[in-house]
Amino acid sequence: xxxxxxxxxxxxxxxxxxxxxxxxxxxxxxxxxxxxxxxxxxxxxxxxxxxxxxxxxxxxxxxxxxxxxxxxxxxxxxxxxxxxxxxxxxxxxxxxxxxxxxxxxxxxxxxxxxxxxxxxxxxxxxxxxxxxxxxxxxxxxxxxxxxxxxxxxxxxxxxxxxxxxxxxxxxxxxxxxxxxxxxxxxxxxxxxxxxxxxxxxxxxxxxxxxxxxxxxxxxxxxxxxxxxxxxxxxxxxxxxxxxxxxxxxxxxxxxxxxxxxxxxxxxxxxxxxxxxxxxxxxxxxxxxxxxxxxxxxxxxxxxxxxxxxxxxxxxxxxxxxxxxxxxxxxxxxxxxxxxxxxxxxxxxxxxxxxxxxxxxxxxxxxxxxxxxxxxxxxxxxxxxxxxxxxxxx
Amino acid sequence: xxxxxxxxxxxxxxxxxxxxxxxxxxxxxxxxxxxxxxxxxxxxxxxxxxxxxxxxxxxxxxxxxxxxxxxxxxxxxxxxxxxxxxxxxxxxxxxxxxxxxxxxxxxxxxxxxxxxxxxxxxxxxxxxxxxxxxxxxxxxxxxxxxxxxxxxxxxxxxxxxxxxxxxxxxxxxxxxxxxxxxxxxxxxxxxxxxxxxxxxxxxxxxxxxxxxxxxxxxxxxxxxxxxxxxxxxxxxxxxxxxxxxxxxxxxxxxxxxxxxxxxxxxxxxxxxxxxxxxxxxxxxxxxxxxxxxxxxxxxxxxxxxxxxxxxxxxxxxxxxxxxxxxxxxxxxxxxxxxxxxxxxxxxxxxxxxxxxxxxxxxxxxxxxxxxxxxxxxxxxxxxxxxxxxxxxxxxxxxxxxxxxxxxxxxxxxxxxxxxxxxxxxxxxxxxxxxxxxxxxxxxxxxxxxxxxxxxxxxxxxxxxxxxxxxxxxxxxxxxxxxxxxxxxxxxxxxxxxxxxxxxxxxxxxxxxxxxxxxxxxxxxxxxxx
Numbered sequence: 010x011x012x013x014x015x016x017x018x019x020x021x022x023x024x025x026x027x028x029x030x031x032x033x034x035x036x037x038x039x040x041x042x043x044x045x046x047x048x049x050x051x052x053x054x055x056x057x058x059x060x061x062x063x064x065x066x067x068x069x070x071x072x073x074x075x076x077x078x079x080x081x082x083x084x085x086x087x088x089x090x091x092x093x094x095x096x097x098x099x100x101x102x103x104x105x106x107x108x109x110x111x112x113x114x115x116x117x118x119x120x121x122x123x124x125x126x127x128x129x130x131x132x133x134x135x136x137x138x139x140x141x142x143x144x145x146x147x148x149x150x151x152x153x154x155x156x157x158x159x160x161x162x163x164x165x166x167x168x169x170x171x172x173x174x175x176x177x178x179x180x181x182x183x184x185x186x187x188x189x190x191x192x193x194x195x196x197x198x199x200x201x202x203x204x205x206x207x208x209x210x211x212x213x214x215x216x217x218x219x220x221x222x223x224x225x226x227x228x229x230x231x232x233x234x235x236x237x238x239x240x241x242x243x244x245x246x247x248x249x250x251x252x253x254x255x256x257x258x259x260x261x262x263x264x265x266x267x268x269x270x271x272x273x274x275x276x277x278x279x280x281x282x283x284x285x286x287x288x289x290x291x292x293x294x295x296x297x298x299x300x301x302x303x304x305x306x307x308x309x310x311x312x313x314x315x316x317x318x319x320x321x322x323x324x325x326x327x328x329x330x331x332x333x334x335x336x337x338x339x340x341x342x343x344x345x346x347x348x349x350x351x352x353x354x355x356x357x358x359x360x361x362x363x364x365x366x367x368x369x370x371x372x373x374x375x376x377x378x379x380x381x382x383x384x385x386x387x388x389x390x391x392x393x394x395x396x397x398x399x400x401x402x
Numbered sequence: 403x404x405x406x407x408x409x410x411x412x413x414x415x416x417x418x419x420x421x422x423x424x425x426x427x428x429x430x431x432x433x434x435x436x437x438x439x440x441x442x443x444x445x446x447x448x449x450x451x452x453x454x455x456x457x458x459x460x461x462x463x464x465x466x467x468x469x470x471x472x473x474x475x476x477x478x479x480x481x482x483x484x485x486x487x488x489x490x491x492x493x494x495x496x497x498x499x500x501x502x503x504x505x506x507x508x509x510x511x512x513x514x515x516x517x518x519x520x521x522x523x524x525x526x527x528x529x530x531x532x533x534x535x536x537x538x539x540x541x542x543x544x545x546x547x548x549x550x551x552x553x554x555x556x557x558x559x560x561x562x563x564x565x566x567x568x569x570x571x572x573x574x575x576x577x578x579x580x581x582x583x584x585x586x587x588x589x590x591x592x593x594x595x596x597x598x599x600x601x602x603x604x605x606x607x608x609x610x611x612x613x614x615x616x617x618x619x620x621x622x623x624x625x626x627x628x629x630x631x632x633x634x635x636x637x638x639x640x641x642x643x644x645x646x647x648x649x650x651x652x653x654x655x656x657x658x659x660x661x662x663x664x665x666x667x668x669x670x671x672x673x674x675x676x677x678x679x680x681x682x683x684x685x686x687x688x689x690x691x692x693x694x695x696x697x698x699x700x701x702x703x704x705x706x707x708x709x710x711x712x713x714x715x716x717x718x719x720x721x722x723x724x725x726x727x728x729x730x731x732x733x734x735x736x737x738x739x740x741x742x743x744x745x746x747x748x749x750x751x752x753x754x755x756x757x758x759x760x761x762x763x764x765x766x767x768x769x770x771x772x773x774x775x776x777x778x779x780x781x782x783x784x785x786x787x788x789x790x791x792x793x794x795x796x797x798x799x800x801x802x803x804x805x806x807x808x809x810x811x812x813x814x815x816x817x818x819x820x821x822x823x824x825x826x827x828x829x830x831x832x833x834x835x836x837x838x839x840x841x842x843x844x845x846x847x848x849x850x851x852x853x854x855x856x857x858x859x860x861x862x863x864x865x866x867x868x869x870x871x872x873x874x875x876x877x878x879x880x881x882x883x884x885x886x887x888x889x890x891x892x893x894x895x896x897x898x899x900x901x902x903x904x905x906x907x908x909x910x911x912x913x914x915x916x917x918x919x920x921x922x923x924x925x926x927x928x929x930x931x
Contacts, residue, residue, distance in 0.1 A: 144769025174771075254767060283767035355607045355899075356795050366606035367880070367896055374895035377902070378859050384902045386758065386773035388793070 014087040020096040020104030020124070026059070027097050030121050032083045033066050035224050038075045041119060041236040048114045057114045059101060089225045090123060093198045098122045106220075108136060112243040116269045119222040119240060123198060126191070126218020135309040136191075138168040138245035138266070140259045141175025141252040146284045147383045148350045148390055149252035150178045152276055152302075156249060157182020157190070159302050163311050166191060166217060168245045170237060171210065173203050175251045175259070180213050189217040193241045195234040197227035220244070234258060242266035247308050249274045249299065253287025260287040263296065272308055274299050279351045337379065340364070341372040345381060345391075352388035405492030406499070408506040408536060409485035410526035411470075411477045413695055414736075414743025415656055417522070417529030419506070419536070421471045422482060424489035429465040435486075437470030437477070449511050450486045456515035457564045459496060466490065476695050476740035481520040484509035484540065487563055488570070497570040505538040506530060506555070507566075508545070515563035519544030521662035524655050527552035538576075540566060548659060550579045551652070551670055596641040596673065600810040601634070604801045608635055611792035611900055613814050616642045617821035618879030619835030621729070621751040621787050623714070625903055626794030627762030632754035635794065636710045637676060639752060641811040643708070644819050645672040650706045653746055657698045657705055675707030681716040688721060689734055690745055696736035701728060702745035709749040715756065715780050723783045725751075750837075753788065755780055763796065777903070786868045789837070789876050791903030821882035836879045841871040844878050848889040852877070856894050864905070865898070873897040 015024040018031070033039050047065035051057045070077055078086075090097070098105040099121050100113045112118035139156050141149060153175045157167050161183040169176040171192035183190035192213045196202045198221065213219060220240060223233060238261050242248050248266035250273070253259035263273045273296040278285025292298045299305060337345075347353070347361050359369045373389050376382040382389040405424040410417050433447040447468075451461065468486050470477055485507040491497045508526060510518040519542040530536045531554035539555045541548075546559035557579045560566045568574035602609065608624060612635055615622040622639075624632040646654065651670045658664040679688055679700040686692065690699035701709060711717060728734040732748040758768040759776045768776075778785070825836050828847070833839045845853065856873060859865040865873065874889070876897035881889045 144771055146770050354793055354795050356604065359606050366610045370899035371892045371895035374899035378855060385770050386777060
């Protein structure tokens with residue numbers, strides 16, 4: 010007989026299956042790597058039945074003398090999930106994200122997911138993952154936000170990992186445009202991670218959804234984020250890497266996306282910028298460079314939108330001349346042409362402009378207060394380009 | 403009958419006249435010193451007894467009692483030896499009391515009767531200027547010039563106890579100290595030792611910041627990778643500061659004298675001092691300390707000059723925190739077991755640090771938010787004390803090969819002097835430099851448009867309220883350097899740009915985007931990878 014909580018927790022899936030799998034998901038020794046081991050052993054069969062996987066996991070528990078939790082314990086976990094407003098989705102069953110279904114079993118899709126969010130998470134609408142460094146430059150944050158806004162405005166769901174930096178910038182951009190955005194967490198529900206970002210998590214939960222395969226209360230561990238990445242890439246049609254350093258997690262996500270047969274795009278940065286190492290390496294390895302933000306729309310088949318808009322591209326767009334704000338001094342105006350996305354030392358600017366350093370100091374301050382450049386610890390960078398691009402769409 | 407002479411004790415920088423009384427009588431042989439004195443009393447007794455024997459005054463089998471009054475004043479050191487010997491000579495009738503009336507004595511005695519120099523003579527002599535009834539001061543040869551600098555009593559140099567006896571018995575005329583035009587008007591010591599700014603190549607931004615700092619007395623933070631020349635720049639700041647006024651030089655000399663560092667100057671040193679304590683230095687060595695009565699630390703030895711803290715990030719946070727109070731007050735108060743003393747500490751602070759956590763340089767891959775976090779920890783306790791944070795760039799090969807030298811210290815010093823003069827005319831006597839000018843007075847000479855520019859920056863969150871006033875003071879200095887009566891927008895913008903490196907954290911973006919949920923937070927402690 011099926012428990013009430015199982016019916017409530019199952020988003021249209023078979024409640025008895027939910028009951029059985031939740032018992033597995035609650036056991037601390039069951040995790041995606043173990044699941045993968047069991048699935049791989051079954052891959053030589055013509056089709057991998059969920060029942061076989063469950064049986065395999067249960068057999069493994071017996072072999073290792075690792076007991077499964079008592080039914081009362083499972084029930085408590087289920088009640089916690091229900092209190093969080095969460096549901097459980099099982100691969101192959103209704104309520105499981107369709108894109109992720111395609112990645113079952115050999116491409117690493119999870120057997121189960123815990124979901125929070127309004128309605129069905131990830132309908133068939135196009136979905137783009139925007140991922141990148143937790144330590145982005147100002148330029149990277151602006152690019153990710155602009156991408157988030159642009160995608161949301163075209164009805165595309167933005168998936169990312171809720172980490173500080175590029176991930177949150179992408180979520181934020183989508184939220185600003187009033188679009189849908191989904192975060193895949195590296196913790197269970199009810200864990201304040203990244204600490205203090207409760208507000209962002211709740212905003213994303215309301216505007217799209219939160220996804221995790223970890224049981225509630227499960228804290229952050231480095232490997233959780235490696236597991237999470239295959240869910241991010243699996244949910245999305247396209248994965249865009251905005252910034253990342255050598256050995257970046259974003260690089261990992263992109264490689265997984267490629268392995269799952271999804272499109273990988275990368276935002277090219279300066280070769281001098283360590284924050285752009287990962288996207289540049291990806292482009293070298295065959296990823297599609299994002300030469301303008303709208304490239305991503307073309308890849309998911311929304312190219313008509315741009316052509317259909319009668320408005321000509323604003324001169325503020327990338328590549329066009331930068332608009333000189335009214336009231337800007339001549340000194341500041343001419344300095345602006347020397348400032349790019351990579352920070353320049355003030356002394357170098359003074360030499361390049363062949364002006365006294367006092368004039369450069371005043372001009373940089375003028376541009377900074379006018380919002381035309383941003384001060385970074387290494388020097389000023391151009392502030393307008395990324396915003397101007399998305400606003401021109 | 404009691405032999406009675408005068409001497410001077412120094413507690414911190416405060417000099418107090420002390421009366422030394424000697425009583426010699428029969429009884430159990432001995433030599434005791436009373437009057438709030440440390441364990442060194444026995445040593446002084448041995449020195450004085452042996453020195454007296456060396457000039458033929460032996461006291462076998464006599465009971466000698468020395469009293470130092472006021473008794474509750476903490477006293478230390480060997481400076482009372484000469485006065486003790488003189489008091490005993492009086493008591494024994496070797497010298498007549500009338501001969502030592504109106505004289506104070508200061509000096510340490512050697513076993514052979516020689517007189518040695520002691521620290522703290524300058525403040526002692528200065529205090530005697532005000533003391534009534536003292537017209538002459540006997541000191542060791544090595545202290546004579548120092549004593550004369552104070553412009554106080556007539557200085558009687560004595561090289562040996564025998565000479566003192568001869569002078570006091572009228573058998574020999576007192577030597578006179580070479581006239582030093584009362585020291586106060588002495589010329590500056592030639593600036594041979596001071597390094598020149600001409601040695602610094604490139605570094606336009608840092609040079610400008612150094613000049614502004616010198617002209618306005620603003621505190622400075624130099625940010626640059628190792629080996630780029632931060633210390634080199636800092637060491638050249640005293641060379642472009644105006645020379646000390648005579649009264650300032652005397653204050654500094656008094657501190658040096660108490661610390662025993664004055665040597666034997668023949669002229670007053672008018673060069674602003676530079677002290678560069680190492681970050682492993684104890685707090686006591688920096689702020690002043692020692693057992694009993696605190697001696698001045700590096701902070702006070704840099705009085706009216708530059709305190710250079712290299713590797714600011716390596717300094718214990720507590721030490722940096724403790725700097726705030728003296729920076730504000732211009733004095734440091736140090737309490738020890740026997741006395742609480744106050745030393746002057748009006749310094750211009752120059753700090754140096756790496757620009758980012760990894761040290762910086764070409765291969766730096768620190769993220770922006772890691773650098774912001776580092777910077778805010780770096781300047782944390784001093785955040786609202788520092789005004790300029792120029793980037794010191796690593797030297798390029800072209801700079802090294804170029805035969806072109808930078809502008810010389812003399813040229814920069816001339817502009818600094820002109821700017822300081824303009825500031826002095828404006829503030830009159832009330833304010834010593836722009837850095838300490840009251841905000842209300844500074845605002846008066848700022849053009850409304852310039853004020854508005856800065857106010858907008860405050861509104862955008864790029865500047866704090868305190869930063870606003872501090873930027874205005876720097877802007878005032880930029881205007882003074884240009885010879886401008888009023889502070890214009892360009893001056894304000896320059897001052898704002900000088901602060902960019904100090905900003906604790908990336909500000910929220912201007913405009914409608916400011917309402918974003920939460921901007922990029924500080925570095926997350928848990929590594930995801």
